[in-house]
Amino acid sequence: MATQEVDLLCIGAGGAAYPAAFRLAKAGHEVLMVDPKGVMSGNCLYEGCVPSKAVRETVALYDDVQRFQSLGLQGHIAVDFAALMQHKDAVQSRRYAQHAEELAATPRIRLCKGVARLLDAHTVAVDSDQGTDTYRAAHILIASGSDVFLPPLPGAELCLTSHDLYKPGPALQSLPDEMVIIGGGYIGLETATFFARLGTRVTLLQKGERILAGMDPAMVDQLLTLLPAGLQIHTDVEVQRVEDQAGRRQVVWRDQGREVSQSVDVVVLAVGRHPVIPEGAESIGIELDHHGIGVGSALQTRYPHIYAAGDVNGRVPLFHAAVRQSLVVAHNILAGNVPTDYADFSQVPTTVFTLPAAAYIGLTPDKAGSGALLEAQYSFKEDARAQILERREGEIRLFFEPDTLRLKGGWIVGLDAGSLIGQIGTALAAGMTAYDLARFADQHPMSAEGVSKAARSLF
Ligand SMILES: Cc1cc2nc3c(=O)[nH]c(=O)nc-3n(C[C@H](O)[C@H](O)[C@H](O)COP(=O)(O)OP(=O)(O)OC[C@H]3O[C@@H](n4cnc5c(N)ncnc54)[C@H](O)[C@@H]3O)c2cc1C
Numbered sequence: 001m002a003t004q005e006v007d008l009l010c011i012g013a014g015g016a017a018y019p020a021a022f023r024l025a026k027a028g029h030e031v032l033m034v035d036p037k038g039v040m041s042g043n044c045l046y047e048g049c050v051p052s053k054a055v056r057e058t059v060a061l062y063d064d065v066q067r068f069q070s071l072g073l074q075g076h077i078a079v080d081f082a083a084l085m086q087h088k089d090a091v092q093s094r095r096y097a098q099h100a101e102e103l104a105a106t107p108r109i110r111l112c113k114g115v116a117r118l119l120d121a122h123t124v125a126v127d128s129d130q131g132t133d134t135y136r137a138a139h140i141l142i143a144s145g146s147d148v149f150l151p152p153l154p155g156a157e158l159c160l161t162s163h164d165l166y167k168p169g170p171a172l173q174s175l176p177d178e179m180v181i182i183g184g185g186y187i188g189l190e191t192a193t194f195f196a197r198l199g200t201r202v203t204l205l206q207k208g209e210r211i212l213a214g215m216d217p218a219m220v221d222q223l224l225t226l227l228p229a230g231l232q233i234h235t236d237v238e239v240q241r242v243e244d245q246a247g248r249r250q251v252v253w254r255d256q257g258r259e260v261s262q263s264v265d266v267v268v269l270a271v272g273r274h275p276v277i278p279e280g281a282e283s284i285g286i287e288l289d290h291h292g293i294g295v296g297s298a299l300q301t302r303y304p305h306i307y308a309a310g311d312v313n314g315r316v317p318l319f320h321a322a323v324r325q326s327l328v329v330a331h332n333i334l335a336g337n338v339p340t341d342y343a344d345f346s347q348v349p350t351t352v353f354t355l356p357a358a359a360y361i362g363l364t365p366d367k368a369g370s371g372a373l374l375e376a377q378y379s380f381k382e383d384a385r386a387q388i389l390e391r392r393e394g395e396i397r398l399f400f401e402p403d404t405l406r407l408k409g410g411w412i413v414g415l416d417a418g419s420l421i422g423q424i425g426t427a428l429a430a431g432m433t434a435y436d437l438a439r440f441a442d443q444h445p446m447s448a449e450g451v452s453k454a455a456r457s458l459f
């Protein structure tokens with residue numbers, strides 16, 4: 001087939017791709033998204049955010065009901081793990097159907113099921129079941145995301161990954177009694193708390209000294225004291241190998257020079273993700289850095305018309321960061337590839353959706369240095385909603401510039417952390433001060449009032 005012309009070709013159809021695709025199509029441009037999944041939403045919906053949180057929220061309800069056994073909700077409640085997986089699958093199907101409708105209703109935008117390769121700075125080949133098509137694109141958005149990193153660990157192939165756990169039709173259909181999780185980052189810790197709260201005995205093995213390395217230690221240390229009792233965490237260990245033992249898994253690791261082993265039903269490997277670089281990118285001279293495709297905050301590669309957004313640039317590998325970056329790309333394309341919009345990588349709300357959760361944004365004391373920020377605190381112990389829900393653990397901390405009392409960052413451990421961080425983020429984006437927050441009459445008895453109460457503690 002002859003080469004076809006498009007205004008924008010997106011490599012991938014996840015959160016880093018489709019907001020730009022829709023914005024450009026709305027502005028009258030012809031857009032093609034290419035993705036081997038043949039559906040929109042990338043890994044967030046296929047095996048990431050949405051399915052993992054469908055599991056998380058069900059476990060949170062189970063946890064709440066158990067806590068209320070002596071508080072007015074008596075009766076036996078049991079986990080049906082296979083039904084929980086069906087619920088997760090149903091949420092995924094529902095969202096896929098919604099996205100298909102959105103796509104069908106939007107003119108000038110097509111989604112092709114296939115794999116894209118860069119032939120030169122304007123030409124992209126798309127390999128699909130129908131053969132290979134070639135497109136000449138005025139603009140290219142590389143949004144090919146990330147994939148599970150598999151380390152050279154003997155027996156890695158015996159382990160499950162987040163892909164196996166959360167994809168539609170997941171690998172696990174019954175609740176394991178015992179599980180080892182290798183890796184103490186987001187995926188490892190979230191997954192560990194979900195299973196531990198359901199009743200699985202979970203051992204988590206972390207290579208370095210710190211769980212959730214890179215986050216404010218004061219936040220992480222507080223979170224660690226609140227994790228489920230059925231979760232054992234070993235840090236500073238070196239996993240040696242995983243072996244098959246008549247269908248069970250034997251995990252062998254070194255702990256302070258001593259060899260330790262444990263036999264479990266399931267091993268989950270969660271030691272990170274790596275960017276997926278489309279074929280041809282490097283040969284046309286697109287540069288990589290230690291995160292992924294190298295871009296500045298205008299998200300342009302060395303070619304002004306070729307952009308890289310989302311997990312593939314590895315700067316802030318979160319869904320909402322990918323969406324914001326995608327819109328930055330759209331704005332810069334619409335401005336004729338002259339940077340007019342920039343991604344702010346420093347102010348992205350981040351939540352570890354453990355049970356309970358921890359969330360942070362902006363500048364925290366570990367990064368700012370001791371004494372550089374004025375701290376305000378609010379403990380959930382004294383919070384009305386937390387008392388009503390018997391969730392009195394954790395706190396809100398806000399960090400201000402000492403001279404101006406301008407909000408610089410914050411973190412929350414505990415109740416509604418994943419929602420409250422959005423409120424703090426909005427205040428941060430608006431350049432608000434402790435005075436502004438303290439003046440706002442936030443709703444009682446909701447956890448959000450803790451944000452203004454924390455600010456008021458300074459006066
Ligand atoms: C278990 C798990 C839980 C997560 N939970 C959260 C969460 O709660 N909140 C949050 O914000 N983030 C979460 N994330 C991260 C989030 O999923 C990613 O940040 C987000 O999906 C990134 O979007 P993206 O569009 O950059 O990439 P992706 O979603 O990875 O999409 C990239 C797409 O490109 C396609 N592709 C790859 N190569 C090619 C090619 N050559 N041609 C065509 N298409 C190609 C891929 O098939 C994929 O569909 C989670 C991730 C995981 C794994």
Ligand SMILES: NC(=O)c1ccc[n+]([C@@H]2O[C@H](COP(=O)([O-])OP(=O)(O)OC[C@H]3O[C@@H](n4cnc5c(N)ncnc54)[C@H](O)[C@@H]3O)[C@@H](O)[C@H]2O)c1
Nearest residue numbers: 183184185186187188205206207270271272273317351353
């Ligand atoms: N709530 C969220 O927003 C959310 C949830 C899940 C995933 N994600 C995204 O997915 C990405 C990947 O998550 P992840 O947890 O796989 O990676 P990660 O980089 O967050 O954590 C990996 C952990 O594994 C440890 N590790 C590495 N090699 C090891 C080894 N051999 N033995 C033991 N431990 C080892 C690392 O030190 C680190 O603590 C995250 O960076 C995040 O962007 C986000």
